[in-house]
Amino acid sequence: MSMQNALLSTAKGAPFKLGTRPIPTPGPKQVLVKNLAVAVNPVDDAIQKSGFMSDPFGYPAVGGSDAAGTVAGLGEGVVNWSVGDRVLYQGYWPPDRATFQEYTVADADRIAKIPAGMSYEQAATVPLGLATAAVGLYAPFVAFGERCGGGLLAPWEAGGRGEYSGKPALVLGGSSSVGQYEGPAAIQLLKLSGFDPIIATSSAHNVGYCKAAGATHVIDYKATPYDELAKAVAEITQKPIPVVYDAISFPETQKAGWAILAPGGVMVVTLGPSVARAGEQTEDGKRLARVGAVIGAGPNAGFAARMYEFVTDMLEKGDIKPNNVELLPGGLAGLLAGVERSSLSTQGVSGVKLVARLDEGQ
The missing domain is CATH 3.40.50.720 (NAD(P)-binding Rossmann-like Domain)
Structure with a gap:
C-alpha cells in the first residue's frame, strides 16, 4: 500500500503532527489530486482542539479544506478530466477528502481548472x-x-x-x-x-x-x-x-x-x-x-456542482479573484504554525490567506 505524508490528529483534542497514511483510491466519478498548495482556515484549529466534524469519521483525523494541484488519478466514469490537469477544489472532513496531505480524493463535478497564469498558491485561496x-x-x-x-x-x-x-x-x-x-x-x-x-x-x-x-x-x-x-x-x-x-x-x-x-x-x-x-x-x-459550506455531501452538493461549472470562467474573466497570499515556509509541516495563527482565539490573520507549498524542497 502506497503511503503519503499528512498532518494527523490522533485523538480528540490532540494537535496535528506530521505522520503518514495511505494514499486514497478514487471511487466512481472521483479524481485523485496531488496537492501542490494548501491553505489554512480557522476551522482547522477547531478540528484539532475539539474534534469538530472529525468524530463521526474516526481518528486519526486530517484537516484542511482548501487546495490546488494536479489530477493524479481518475475513478470509474470520470470524463472531461485528464491526469495532469491543474485544478482547485474544496476538501472536507472524511480523512481521504481533507487537504492536509499530499493526495486527496475529490468529486469530479466539484473541481475547477486553474486558469493559465494563476499560481497554485493563488488558486488554493479560493474554494472554501x-x-x-x-x-x-x-x-x-x-x-x-x-x-x-x-x-x-x-x-x-x-x-x-x-x-x-x-x-x-x-x-x-x-x-x-x-x-x-x-x-x-x-x-x-x-x-x-x-x-x-x-x-x-x-x-x-x-x-x-x-x-x-x-x-x-x-x-x-x-x-x-x-x-x-x-x-x-x-x-x-x-x-x-x-x-x-x-x-x-x-x-x-x-x-x-x-x-x-x-x-x-x-x-x-x-x-x-x-x-x-x-x-x-x-x-x-x-x-x-x-451557512453550511460543506459541498461534498448533503443538500449543498448539487448547488456546488452547478456553481463549479462556472468557477473557471469567473476566474478567467476576473469576476472573482484569488485572495492575497502569505506563503508559509516548511511545506506540509509549515501548516502547523498557520493553524495556530488562524484560530478564532488568536485571530492572527487579516487581509491574507496562509498557504503552504507542499512540494517545497523537492
Missing part, C-alpha cells in the same frame, strides 16, 4: 471562501438542521447577473481573520449580482483590500463601533438594506446587522445564530440564513 459566500447568498432558503442559504438568484444563472441592480448590501467583516476570504468573496459575488452600494466593515489598513474586491464604501469598525453602525450606514444610503452578510458573526455584529436589515431581507451568518432562528421568517419578513 467562495463556497461559503455562494452557499450563504444563493443556496435555497430551506433549513436543513440549523443551516440554509439566502435564496437569492445566483449570478451564474440565467438573468442572475445584475439581477439586484441598485439595491444596497452590507458585508460585516470584509477582510476579517474569521471570514478570511469569505468577506471578499461575498463582496465580489454581490457586485456580480448588481448590488450597489456595497458597504463593508473593515479595519482601516484593509480598506483598499475591500474596495479592490468591489466594496463601494468601507467603514472602519474600530472608529465606528457596531452599536453606531446603523447611523454610519444611513449616512451612505437611505435605501432599505435587503442583504446583510456577516462574515464575523459574533453576537455584537449579528445584533447590528439584524437591526439594519430591512423587513423582508435576508442576513447570512457563518457562526451560530444569536438574533433569530435560521430557516424561519420573522413577523416582519426578515430571514436568517446560516
